Amino acid sequence: MKKEDDERYSRDKFSIILLTLILFMLCVMIIIMLIPRKYCCINQSSGLYPNGNAAGGVDLTVDSNEEGNSKVENRNDDQGVAISGITALTFPVMEKEVDVDFYNPEKNADMFYQTFELRLIKDSGYETLYTSGLVEPGKRIEHITLCRGLAAGVYQAVVHVQPYRMDEDRTPTNNADIKTELIVR
Secondary structure, eight states: OHHHHHHHHHHHHHHHHHHHHHHHHHHHHHHHHHSOGGGSOEEEOGGGSOOSOOTTOOOEEEEEOTTSOEEEEESSSSSOOOOOOOSEEEEOTTOSEEEEEEEOOGGGTTTEEEEEEEEEEETTEEEEEEEOOOBOTTOEEEEEEOSSOOOSEEEEEEEEEEEEESSTTOOBOOOEEEEEEEEEO
């Protein structure tokens, strides 16, 4: 009888250890998935973020004015998405903490949140230097932390703006890529 008890105890002990390891691995995977992308540089090909119709999409067109800001409007609906664009950014050499003006226009009140992503254009796609969380209408991001500092020079970049409907599901609409010159000196 003692031998059977020892075998059962060994099986139970093994099962508990195995279950603990599985739960630990599951927790680690969840934590990794929840880490915001703004804490690391991401190299991506340009095909990962198509500029086509997203779920519940809105048709967008970009109009630039003399100040370098862009307004993106919906052609088929009287409730369009306004997007403020930037034609140039200037950053200090090798600094990660930099000033920007990423703005979700007040016109989007009660309609659209926006996220902003600063992407450095590369031959093989792009490198994401910064990704924001949701920005409410009328709010702006003025200071960001890049994933790395940049050497002196002029870089071609894109500010990727992704609007989200202010519904329960925060449904993404069409996005906009605003070409930007990144001046590092």
